Amino acid sequence: MSRPPLAAILTLGCKLNLADSGEVARGLRAAGFQVVGHLCEADAYVINTCSVTHVADQKSRRLVRSARKMSPAAPVAVTGCYPQSAGAEAATALGADLVTGLTEGDRARLVGFLAERARVTAASSPVPGTPLPLHTRSFIRAQAGCNDVCSFCIVPRTRGRERSRDIDDIVAEVSLVADGGAREAVITGTQLGAWGRDLDPPLAPQHLIAAILERTDIARLRFSSLQPQDITPGLLALWRDPRLMPHFHLALQSGSAPVLQRMRRRYSPRDFLLAAARIQAAVPDAAITTDVIAGFPGETEEDFADTLALCSDVGFARMHCFPYSPRSRTAAALMPVQLPAAERQERVRRLIALGEELSLAFRRRFAGTVRPVLWEDERSSPEGRWWHGHTDNYIPVFAPGQGLGNRVTPALLGAVYHDGVLATLTGGEE
Numbered sequence: 001m002s003r004p005p006l007a008a009i010l011t012l013g014c015k016l017n018l019a020d021s022g023e024v025a026r027g028l029r030a031a032g033f034q035v036v037g038h039l040c041e042a043d044a045y046v047i048n049t050c051s052v053t054h055v056a057d058q059k060s061r062r063l064v065r066s067a068r069k070m071s072p073a074a075p076v077a078v079t080g081c082y083p084q085s086a087g088a089e090a091a092t093a094l095g096a097d098l099v100t101g102l103t104e105g106d107r108a109r110l111v112g113f114l115a116e117r118a119r120v121t122a123a124s125s126p127v128p129g130t131p132l133p134l135h136t137r138s139f140i141r142a143q144a145g146c147n148d149v150c151s152f153c154i155v156p157r158t159r160g161r162e163r164s165r166d167i168d169d170i171v172a173e174v175s176l177v178a179d180g181g182a183r184e185a186v187i188t189g190t191q192l193g194a195w196g197r198d199l200d201p202p203l204a205p206q207h208l209i210a211a212i213l214e215r216t217d218i219a220r221l222r223f224s225s226l227q228p229q230d231i232t233p234g235l236l237a238l239w240r241d242p243r244l245m246p247h248f249h250l251a252l253q254s255g256s257a258p259v260l261q262r263m264r265r266r267y268s269p270r271d272f273l274l275a276a277a278r279i280q281a282a283v284p285d286a287a288i289t290t291d292v293i294a295g296f297p298g299e300t301e302e303d304f305a306d307t308l309a310l311c312s313d314v315g316f317a318r319m320h321c322f323p324y325s326p327r328s329r330t331a332a333a334l335m336p337v338q339l340p341a342a343e344r345q346e347r348v349r350r351l352i353a354l355g356e357e358l359s360l361a362f363r364r365r366f367a368g369t370v371r372p373v374l375w376e377d378e379r380s381s382p383e384g385r386w387w388h389g390h391t392d393n394y395i396p397v398f399a400p401g402q403g404l405g406n407r408v409t410p411a412l413l414g415a416v417y418h419d420g421v422l423a424t425l426t427g428g429e430e
């Protein structure tokens with residue numbers, strides 16, 4: 001065979017899936033594959049699916065079919081949440097050659113299976129090798145599983161009980177990606193705030209963050225998501241280190257006390273506001289981003305108004321808004337007052353509109369200031385070609401320039417542009 005086989009890993013859903021895909025990519029590279037993260041003609045496909053809503057299910061199905069159609073002879077492996085919620089047979093019926101989980105053993109089996117099958121495809125087809133993309137940002141899974149029982153969520157069934165990865169393992173992986181050229185590591189987990197409590201002796205997330213900062217050279221570290229009860233003064237004190245990015249993702253889900261109770265979330269609206277205020281006092285330029293569900297069973301117009309008011313009070317930098325979507329085998333799906341789809345849609349539209357307004361206000365707040373930007377890729381638009389990246393506080397930035405890929409430079413932020421802001425380089429490198 002004259003060229004290495006090409007594997008396309010297509011990832012839907014959360015940062016956890018991105019971290020899992022990163023591990024699969026490392027395994028495939030070690031087995032001699034070139035790996036890309038987008039749909040193209042390839043010798044093998046991995047579809048890492050999501051099942052958080054019906055729309056996610058649909059996208060998962062569509063990706064499997066598209067891969068199958070694009071390179072009919074190439075093996076397609078399906079993993080992630082879709083086969084776990086819809087059943088392995090459903091994924092096989094779409095054309096998957098292998099349906100698997102993502103334990104270490106599953107990953108080894110997946111890599112072995114694709115390596116075996118793709119050798120045949122690559123030897124007999126002229127699919128051109130695509131250059132490896134730059135790895136500016138690496139997602140590293142520190143924790144898996146969840147012991148909570150949120151009434152709308154299928155994850156505890158699909159991902160199992162909480163399991164923390166050993167601190168030395170995580171530190172070693174961060175060092176590895178830093179040595180490989182990544183400038184930023186994003187630490188992910190289903191329930192990241194629970195990291196360490198199942199270890200012996202038990203540890204807390206601040207031990208993990210401190211160890212990564214002390215023992216690795218990674219230029220930027222991002223901690224992907226936490227819950228309000230995780231935001232303690234001890235944890236926030238770590239953000240004095242400029243290598244720790246001022247970005248907190250706290251999933252709100254609802255701003256109404258009775259809805260949060262029915263969701264079985266472990267905080268009240270007041271707890272959430274206190275956590276946000278603590279963050280804003282300790283890390284004033286921090287972006288706080290969130291997820292919100294509109295139209296949960298029994299949500300009244302008054303409950304929904306509480307959610308809108310809380311979102312405005314916090315001033316989120318970005319909101320991911322979803323209409324409530326009943327998942328089978330969850331308690332919420334059996335709750336008596338299910339809102340009509342049209343009402344859920346109407347509320348989610350109002351949430352999205354508020355999210356856009358708040359995001360605009362957040363981005364405008366930093367116009368005229370200089371912030372460090374990690375430059376990720378070059379993009380075309382009707383106005384020309386731009387370098388695209390993210391500030392430390394996760395504002396998307398577009399700037400003219402050359403050869404910026406995978407560099408961190410200061411940039412003067414200007415007017416809002418698309419979902420981010422325009423910027424000019426001020427010279428120097430971090």
Ligand code: SF4
Nearest residue numbers: 146148149150153155
């Ligand atoms: S905390 Fe709740 S929403 Fe998040 S994974 Fe666990 S059960 Fe699901």
